[in-house]
Amino acid sequence: MVSTLLAHDLLWGMTALQLPADAPGWAVESLDLGQPVVVRRALSSPGHIAVGLRGRSREQRYAASMPVATIQRRVRPEDLCHVQSPRDLPALQALTELRPLLDASGWAWGVSGSAGFELATGIEALHERSDLDLILRTPHHLDRLQARNLLAQLDASVCSVDMQLQTPCGAVALREWAGSSRRVLLKDDIQARLVSDPWQPSWEQVA
Incomplete structure (x- = not known):
């Protein structure tokens, strides 16, 4: 396992x-x-x-x-996408609003962080100012224009939404990949390093 x-x-x-x-x-x-x-x-x-x-x-x-x-x-985070909560908090409102968009994206996605913990356990981990943490499974390249368009939709939510792109080589923040920096921070099981392509990283600077 x-x-x-x-x-x-x-x-x-x-x-x-x-x-x-x-x-x-x-x-x-x-x-x-x-x-x-x-x-x-x-x-x-x-x-x-x-x-x-x-x-x-x-x-x-x-x-x-x-x-x-x-x-x-x-x-798994994917198991929590459609779990309903009786609580009315900004992070959960944002999840409800974004669910149709993410379901239609063609990518597997999931809920992590405090929201994922609460949805999985029923233990209250969220508060009024909590962010919504999401992951997007991206086994294939997501171009930066697509990333910017997706980020714009997330940023229109009722609370701050942080999404990680899960590539075969590690994780990168959507916000970074949608930005203007040539290199972004990729985290894997061993280290964090700055790379120009999170799907085909070369051995570049270790953060």
């Missing part, structure tokens, strides 16, 4: 016993409550997957490693 796990996937099954002895108390509490962890971009030892834990506040983030054998459930 490890080869199919991707950044932003939510995983259930990790326990506090799998945390280092110096892990913060809130991280232990999170796992004791049965909350999921999120797959992050980083290398891990064989049989493990790099994950992140989140607490109640924005500052409470903790990097850890989860044994793949303990995974009980997985929810």
